[in-house]
Amino acid sequence: MRVPPALLAGAAGLALVLSACTTDTPDDGTAEGAGLTPDGEWFDQEEFDAQLAQREITPEGDPEQPWLQAIEPEWTDTGEFASDDPGEATVCFSNASVSNPWRVTGFITMEQQVEALQEEGRIGEFRVSDAADDDNQQISDIQAFVDAGDCDAIIVSPSTTATLTPAVETACESGVPVIVFDRGVNTDCMVTFIHPIGGYAYGADAAEFLVDELEPGSTVLALRILPGVDVLEHRWAAAQTIFDDSELEVLGFEFTGGDGAQIKDLVSQHLQRGSVDGIWMDAGDGAVAGLEAFEDAGQPYPVIAGEDELSFLRKWDEEDITAIAPVYSNFQWRTPVLAASMILAGEEVPSEWILPQEPIREDELPDYLERNADMPSLHYAKFGGEDLPGFPEAWTDR
Amino acid sequence: MTAPVSPTPSSPPPAPGADTRRRPLRALSALPRGGTATVALILLLIFVVIATQNPSFFEGPPLMGFGKKAAPLVILAVGQYLVIVSGEFDLSVGSLVGAQVVVAARLIDGDEAMTWPVLALMVAFGLLVGLVNGLVTTLLRVPSIITTLGTMLILFGAVRFWTGGAPTGALSEAFRVPGRNGIENVPFLHQIPWALLIAAAVVVAGVLVMRSPYGRTLMATGDNDTAAAFSGVRVWSVRTLAFMASSLLATLAAVLIGGYAGVTAQVGQGLEFTAITAVVLGGVVLGGGRGTVLAAALGALTVEALFTLFNQLYLPSTIQPAAQGLIIIAAVAYASRRGGLRLPGRPQRRPDHPTGHTLGSSRR
Numbered sequence: 062m063r064v065p066p067a068l069l070a071g072a073a074g075l076a077l078v079l080s081a082c083t084t085d086t087p088d089d090g091t092a093e094g095a096g097l098t099p100d101g102e103w104f105d106q107e108e109f110d111a112q113l114a115q116r117e118i119t120p121e122g123d124p125e126q127p128w129l130q131a132i133e134p135e136w137t138d139t140g141e142f143a144s145d146d147p148g149e150a151t152v153c154f155s156n157a158s159v160s161n162p163w164r165v166t167g168f169i170t171m172e173q174q175v176e177a178l179q180e181e182g183r184i185g186e187f188r189v190s191d192a193a194d195d196d197n198q199q200i201s202d203i204q205a206f207v208d209a210g211d212c213d214a215i216i217v218s219p220s221t222t223a224t225l226t227p228a229v230e231t232a233c234e235s236g237v238p239v240i241v242f243d244r245g246v247n248t249d250c251m252v253t254f255i256h257p258i259g260g261y262a263y264g265a266d267a268a269e270f271l272v273d274e275l276e277p278g279s280t281v282l283a284l285r286i287l288p289g290v291d292v293l294e295h296r297w298a299a300a301q302t303i304f305d306d307s308e309l310e311v312l313g314f315e316f317t318g319g320d321g322a323q324i325k326d327l328v329s330q331h332l333q334r335g336s337v338d339g340i341w342m343d344a345g346d347g348a349v350a351g352l353e354a355f356e357d358a359g360q361p362y363p364v365i366a367g368e369d370e371l372s373f374l375r376k377w378d379e380e381d382i383t384a385i386a387p388v389y390s391n392f393q394w395r396t397p398v399l400a401a402s403m404i405l406a407g408e409e410v411p412s413e414w415i416l417p418q419e420p421i422r423e424d425e426l427p428d429y430l431e432r433n434a435d436m437p438s439l440h441y442a443k444f445g446g447e448d449l450p451g452f453p454e455a456w457t458d459r
Numbered sequence: 460m461t462a463p464v465s466p467t468p469s470s471p472p473p474a475p476g477a478d479t480r481r482r483p484l485r486a487l488s489a490l491p492r493g494g495t496a497t498v499a500l501i502l503l504l505i506f507v508v509i510a511t512q513n514p515s516f517f518e519g520p521p522l523m524g525f526g527k528k529a530a531p532l533v534i535l536a537v538g539q540y541l542v543i544v545s546g547e548f549d550l551s552v553g554s555l556v557g558a559q560v561v562v563a564a565r566l567i568d569g570d571e572a573m574t575w576p577v578l579a580l581m582v583a584f585g586l587l588v589g590l591v592n593g594l595v596t597t598l599l600r601v602p603s604i605i606t607t608l609g610t611m612l613i614l615f616g617a618v619r620f621w622t623g624g625a626p627t628g629a630l631s632e633a634f635r636v637p638g639r640n641g642i643e644n645v646p647f648l649h650q651i652p653w654a655l656l657i658a659a660a661v662v663v664a665g666v667l668v669m670r671s672p673y674g675r676t677l678m679a680t681g682d683n684d685t686a687a688a689f690s691g692v693r694v695w696s697v698r699t700l701a702f703m704a705s706s707l708l709a710t711l712a713a714v715l716i717g718g719y720a721g722v723t724a725q726v727g728q729g730l731e732f733t734a735i736t737a738v739v740l741g742g743v744v745l746g747g748g749r750g751t752v753l754a755a756a757l758g759a760l761t762v763e764a765l766f767t768l769f770n771q772l773y774l775p776s777t778i779q780p781a782a783q784g785l786i787i788i789a790a791v792a793y794a795s796r797r798g799g800l801r802l803p804g805r806p807q808r809r810p811d812h813p814t815g816h817t818l819g820s821s822r823r
Binding site: 162164166288315320321327329349357437438 | 513515516520521524528619625626627628629639716719720721722723724725726728767770771773775777
């Protein structure tokens with residue numbers, strides 16, 4: 062009885078070796094996951110072109126208050142929702158989650174904005190439900206707001222697009238104004254949909270920077286968090302499109318789960334196998350861990366596209382790295398409550414409220430570091446809450 | 460594995476004429492016997508495949524890098540081994556690692572002077588978590604899989620609540636030294652990571668503990684706690700100590716993991732299952748009473764090597780959980796099959812479990 066398992070194990074081992082050999086065929090770049098043709102499911106050429114163009118358009122409104130600016134807005138009348146006494150109106154917010162530092166930063170900003178509006182008597186009670194990234198929970202949260210019947214406006218930050226669409230439609234049918242922000246839903250029943258330019262613009266800002274800064278033939282490693290999330294997929298699709306037109310060699314992409322240890326390990330392994338000249342990331346979480354892999358391997362820093370997270374900005378400044386921080390405007394968390402107060406006052410709002418989305422470049426770095434000097438390292442530089450009453454304690458003492 | 464091993468004094472004299480052809484077979488035949496030899500062979504096999512993919516892997520620095528990355532898992536596997544061998548599970552270690560790193564980052568907040576006080580606090584917190592796990596399991600008789608699942612969720616939720624969902628603060632440089640630095644300027648190896656030395660020390664300590672009277676009692680408890688109780692073992696205290704050791708080692712792993720890569724929101728996630736995979740792969744039978752520390756540690760290296768290999772084959776890292784699941788099921792199925800075949804082979808296993816002289820020597 063002892064021999065068969067031994068043979069089995071031997072055969073398994075052999076299979077491993079053989080399979081390893083077959084993948085080892087030279088320079089079959091696409092087989093190694095470095096394909097540069099975006100997945101059709103996540104790539105919409107028209108939307109890609111539109112977003113890239115929107116980056117060049119000067120938004121309407123005061124540049125000092127980017128959260129109130131809008132790119133090519135189509136104003137919609139909200140007179141039917143005007144409240145006699147906005148100071149008594151209840152605003153309800155169904156949040157997808159506060160499960161990452163970006164959402165935590167944004168939610169603090171939102172709470173501070175609510176406080177300011179309440180003091181001015183522009184909105185009344187503010188109710189929040191947090192779905193902890195659970196679609197079903199969020200559907201029932203929204204239903205609960207509708208059933209309670211005492212919300213005068215409902216704000217939704219959807220957890221996923223398709224699943225939350227019917228819930229948002231239900232909220233619209235109840236007759237109160239609905240405001241959707243961050244991720245979208247497949248309906249236009251809401252009064253306004255607030256979002257920065259989008260994932261294609263983000264991915265393109267990062268990829269274009271690498272193409273500009275690196276010599277032709279340089280190698281680029283892409284670090285992605287998770288597959289299947291639309292905003293992240295759009296960023297990668299845009300990068301693929303731009304890298305495809307360039308002379309850069311994309312080594313491949315790795316899913317990291319945003320975990321620093323994973324990122325450091327993956328980057329270290331790539332460095333063992335050859336040089337990495339540039340790093341593209343679909344979100345900046347763990348960018349510093351990636352840079353540390355270069356330090357520990359004794360190699361020069363790569364050209365890197367991170368995000369406006371402070372740990373990365375500080376590292377960028379200290380080590381004088383060639384970098385860019387693409388931004389998924391965190392200040393967008395202020396806009397929905399401001400929109401609610403405008404709607405309750407019967408003022409016009411843009412039906413699709415596209416907020417500006419400007420990356421932080423080297424020349425603006427000192428300015429953003431100074432503004433956020435007291436902020437913790439997992440805070441986002443473009444949070445846009447400097448003029449709110451709780452600044453800075455609300456963000457520093459989390 | 461390929462070089463024929465010269466007969467050791469303990470091995471039986473080879474039958475005349477059969478020696479040259481049977482030597483390689485002997486190595487292979489160790490495979491199904493399970494335990495340390497099996498997992499060592501699997502590890503060797505994976506290393507060979509890695510070498511075909513990336514010949515520079517064995518050039519020193521990459522190997523040390525691998526050791527640095529694998530060290531926390533080895534430490535967690537030793538802790539998990541102590542609990543599993545006593546017949547229980549500890550699912551709380553991943554959350555505990557996450558909690559410890561996040562708490563440390565928040566309390567230290569980049570201030571070097573806080574390093575030692577916070578380390579002391581972490582040790583105390585780790586021991587407390589282990590004590591609670593152990594007492595709830597043994598005295599309240601809650602199955603450990605439920606107890607530690609509860610602890611896992613409590614820690615996860617409490618940390619989220621405390622930090623508002625995302626970690627804040629920063630670790631000090633001194634805190635990061637064990638996980639990130641090492642003895643520099645070593646010829647050929649370039650750097651010997653502290654993490655590797657710490658993990659080696661933990662494994663040695665684990666082996667010594669398992670040879671001590673406590674280790675024997677722990678093993679006996681896992682094998683049959685009723686019998687152990689009848690022979691005078693205080694089962695509850697033996698198991699509680701195992702849980703405390705596991706939590707303490709998870710704390711040590713947290714120091715190394717935090718040191719390795721700093722603070723991110725995801726730190727520690729899923730580590731409990733990786734640690735269990737490692738122990739199971741090392742042939743420690745779930746349910747307790749069997750297996751060696753060394754096999755558990757080799758299991759950890761094997762899991763880590765397998766992930767490295769996946770990466771070198773450009774397999775998406777998202778298949779790691781699926782691979783872990785397969786390993787757990789396959790290893791347990793294999794072990795139980797082996798268990799069924801164990802009886803006829805028992806006389807051959809005897810030397811692994813010497814009763815007479817080693818017992819005496821441990822009492823010294």
